[in-house]
Amino acid sequence: MRVKPSRAALVVFLGPALAAIGVFFFLPVLAAFVMSFTDFDVYSLGNLQFVRFVGFRNYLQLFQDPLFWKALKNTLYFLLVGGPLSIGVSLGAAVLLQSRLVRFQSFFRFAYFAPVVTTLVAVAVVWRYIYHPRFGVLNFLLGLVGINPIDWLGDPAWAMPAIMLMAVWKNFGYNMIIFIAGLQNIPQSLYEAASIDGAGAIQRFATITLPLLAPTTLFISIITMIGYFQLFAEPYVMTQGGPLNSTLSLVLLMYQQGFRWWNMGYSAALAFVLFAFILAASVIQTRLQRKGGE
């Protein structure tokens, strides 16, 4: 039986939540949006007289800023290489952990998930040791197979791959858990039927696991993309965007413009451009996957 809720009940139950969202989410977003059309900066902070409405100038200037393009390129590089890599590793780990051949499943599940809940700063410190050009264990291992040492975080060509590797290691556990949940929803009987029909392991994976995991994969790829678009903490802690801006991401640029140089207007404009990118990418991704599913 459905009871039509009274207005009073609506206010009592929804009011507080809506008010909180309004004050702490919509209002700041609106303020930032307005700010993106002003030249709010350190002068304005001292005296509000020194704010001007500048229309779309921040946006126009943004598209002429070589640093913006550099940051966009870096972010896309991270997203397009690191994203699929991360999802692939997650899926691989999930399938392995679901397999009955693996023992100590819960131990591995814990071990792979541990980096996700570890503080990034602590992780970064340890990885800086791993990447150390002279004493790092990674170069030591490469040295054993005769590869010359690489200055992982100091070489513009290697810094981003180094960040990617660390980010994938740190984050794949989270997606892995979601994949495991997805895998557990696939009825075992399908696999048994396929085995009886003579399908091999690879065939079973391609024709049963992947299609039935599609909704999970869509969810994960969108979440991962949104997260990877907002790459910030890893380069902030590890490289500060260097060397030669090779690890400067959009959010790091936004942070530098906003909190280092205090160009809040410019920084807000960058935030909305980033928002537009993420929105567009999410829509495209959803469309593509729907089409693929039909």
Add this chain to the structure above:
Amino acid sequence: MGAEGENVQQLLPEFERRHPDIRVRLQIIPWTAAHEKLLTAYAGNATPDVCQLGNTWIPEFIILNALEPLDQRLRSSAGIHDSSYFPGIRETNMVDGILYGIPWYVDTRVLFYRKDILARVGYSQPPRTWEEWHDVCQRIVDTGPETEHYAMLLPTTEWPPPVILGMQTGSRFLRDRDTYGDFSGPEFSRAFTFYIDFFNRRYAPVGLMSVTNIYQSFAEGYFAMYITGPWNIGEFRRRLPPALQDAWMTAPLPGPDINTPGMSLAGGSSLVMFSASSKKDEVWKLIEFLSEPEQQVRFYRITGDLPARTEAWQDTSLTENPYVRAFLAQLKHVGSTPKIPQWEQIAMKVQDYAEIAARKTKTVQQSLEALDREVDLILEKRRWMVNAR
């Protein structure tokens, strides 16, 4: 902030003993986060009563009206006097003739060099002029080991060297009341050309990939000269092998010609009082305490930060340190960078274009013109404000 924040703790018990009614609550923040943190604190009305502020940050906080003018207090102070400080350093704390900070410790950049390498090419004294400087470089790269080696290290991740050279040729960096870039002007052009010549003539390596550890490279003789600051005295002593400890020295920077002393950067930190503070008298007592020559010497012994008070320099711990002498001489010839809040942002651009020109992506002239364009863009707001006033 940083190491200073940690080490000042050792001085505070003495202060609290002398002023039992005052308790100092110390908050240590890392240098890398300090600027953001202080601006955010200002925006949130949560500034501290007193803090140390890098000299180049002072103009920004003055524009915010965050700092308390200190002239009055200084005039009536028994412990501190105007004449206690190096004029060039004191000047960095003044804007429009008003004093906002009391210098706490100072730093500037001098030439660190390998005595043995310079002696080998016939220089028993470090170069004093630009001409000698390039000459000694030429001799070092012409002679010496077969292996790749250079005379200078000028990392393009550091903006001070080109700026210092510009200071030496009399560039003001900006023009028209600091509202336009003046980097393509004749003074800075001359300095920048001289700077880029270090790379063009292969006196200095381009890029940093080859030098992962400056101490090791300096010890190997990969380069023989490096412009850096007082913090490296301690590092060089700790990190260079014992056999080399007598082979390096510091010297004031060479000047453009023999009659013009080589200027350097007036750096360091000052103690400032925030105007929002409700305990200004107590704060002043703390500033006076930390400025006592005795405390300055103690602080130098703990941290190696050079004291701002000239009286403190008479202490034997400083007079007997040969590496410090060059700093004392240099501190008499120091200048400040333009006192506008955008300076750090501009300095980063100088650094970017120094690298571009060093890598020959653009010519010197093109780089400086492009640099001016970017600086003009950064200063757009300032132009509007200056004109509106």
